[in-house]
Amino acid sequence: MSDRAPCPDPMPIYLDNHATTPVDPRVLDAMLPYFREKFGNASSRSHVFGWDAEKAVERAREQVAQLLGAESREIVFTSGATESNNLAIRGAVAARRDVRDHIITSPIEHPAVLDTVESLRAAGVRVTVLPVDSLGRVSVDAARAAADEKTALLSVMVANNEIGTTQPVRELGAIAEACGAWLHSDATQGVGRLPLNVITDTIHLASLTAHKIHGPQGAGALYVRRRNPAVRLVAQNFGGSQERGMRAGTLNVPGIVGLGMACELCRLEMDEETARVSSLRDRLRDRLQDGIPDLLENGDPDGRLPGNLNISIPGVENTALMMAVPEIAISSGAACASGQLSMSHVMAAMGVNPSRAGSSLRFGLGRFTTETEIATAADLVIAAARQLRR
Numbered sequence: 001m002s003d004r005a006p007c008p009d010p011m012p013i014y015l016d017n018h019a020t021t022p023v024d025p026r027v028l029d030a031m032l033p034y035f036r037e038k039f040g041n042a043s044s045r046s047h048v049f050g051w052d053a054e055k056a057v058e059r060a061r062e063q064v065a066q067l068l069g070a071e072s073r074e075i076v077f078t079s080g081a082t083e084s085n086n087l088a089i090r091g092a093v094a095a096r097r098d099v100r101d102h103i104i105t106s107p108i109e110h111p112a113v114l115d116t117v118e119s120l121r122a123a124g125v126r127v128t129v130l131p132v133d134s135l136g137r138v139s140v141d142a143a144r145a146a147a148d149e150k151t152a153l154l155s156v157m158v159a160n161n162e163i164g165t166t167q168p169v170r171e172l173g174a175i176a177e178a179c180g181a182w183l184h185s186d187a188t189q190g191v192g193r194l195p196l197n198v199i200t201d202t203i204h205l206a207s208l209t210a211h212k213i214h215g216p217q218g219a220g221a222l223y224v225r226r227r228n229p230a231v232r233l234v235a236q237n238f239g240g241s242q243e244r245g246m247r248a249g250t251l252n253v254p255g256i257v258g259l260g261m262a263c264e265l266c267r268l269e270m271d272e273e274t275a276r277v278s279s280l281r282d283r284l285r286d287r288l289q290d291g292i293p294d295l296l297e298n299g300d301p302d303g304r305l306p307g308n309l310n311i312s313i314p315g316v317e318n319t320a321l322m323m324a325v326p327e328i329a330i331s332s333g334a335a336c337a338s339g340q341l342s343m344s345h346v347m348a349a350m351g352v353n354p355s356r357a358g359s360s361l362r363f364g365l366g367r368f369t370t371e372t373e374i375a376t377a378a379d380l381v382i383a384a385a386r387q388l389r390r
């Protein structure tokens with residue numbers, strides 16, 4: 001394939017952008033000074049190192065806020081979406097516990113939401129898990145029926161990380177508003193890929209992370225609405241007054257700078273990127289369908305992330321297929337925890353039958369995916385599927 005001789009192990013084609021994304025070189029460039037000469041602690045008030053770091057953090061806060069249609073003082077920096085989800089859900093429930101003791105969520109949330117909600121259920125909080133349909137769409141009617149004056153929080157994601165299905169957050173936000181509850185949305189996959197505005201989408205709390213939008217791992221944020229209504233949170237860690245008392249600990253300045261730059265690039269380039277990535281995704285789907293006529297698509301073909309394609313190849317186990325194409329970095333829709341095969345909780349909730357779930361493959365395209373990579377990946381998957389079926 002290549003005429004560069006000593007290249008025995010070429011980099012696989014990366015099609016797992018739902019798991020993490022490569023750092024954009026422009027993001028890295030923005031971060032580097034904050035590892036080198038501008039290494040100060042953003043809480044140091046007595047010298048220029050601290051002031052420079054604080055200025056950079058406040059600029060990033062503005063960049064994150066702008067992408068969401070929020071105000072910069074509504075942004076709390078965290079270590080990532082897992083921490084943001086924990087802080088949002090535990091913090092909101094703790095703040096309202098005396099009057100509201102009910103959470104509504106969906107069965108297709110990320111474990112960072114599901115496990116957090118489970119921990120509260122074990123502590124006596126009432127939990128309603130909404131049904132989803134076969135395309136992975138959360139039921140708005142069920143949410144309306146479940147919400148009442150005791151509901152503290154609805155927590156439903158913007159878009160799912162396995163099947164890419166986007167959720168009716170605006171409708172859910174209106175339901176929350178009508179009964180005085182708050183809508184938390186794990187926006188990790190939707191941020192920077194779908195137009196999102198916390199005001200028009202009626203979102204009161206939103207979690208995001210840098211590493212899913214071509215920023216660094218270990219930096220994230222939580223949007224906490226300050227007006228109409230003012231959302232209160234009880235801090236979930238202690239030991240410092242950073243982030244207005246909501247998140248103690250020295251700020252990850254280089255990471256935050258990277259998150260800010262990643263958000264700014266998304267804001268400026270999202271429309272163009274969405275068009276390009278979704279057309280590459282459609283091309284991948286068309287090619288695979290031509291080569292594998294009985295291929296099944298999972299998720300909602302009309303409402304999903306631009307870079308997401310989740311398919312099942314009947315009769316071909318996803319683990320076998322992935323092993324047959326080490327040249328491509330893809331993943332199974334079905335989660336595989338510690339070597340133990342178990343059906344994806346997302347597919348299970350959608351009522352997908354186990355054999356279809358066991359043959360599901362998730363392709364996640366991103367900013368750096370090329371046409372050539374898509375053509376090569378499609379050829380490799382088709383060849384492997386034919387081989388395995390023989």
Ligand SMILES: *Cc1c(COP(=O)(O)O)cnc(C)c1O
Nearest residue numbers: 080081082110112161188189209
């Ligand atoms: C990746 C992901 C998370 C976890 O984010 P981290 O920053 O890695 O903690 C949470 N929710 C969704 C939907 C994700 O895709």
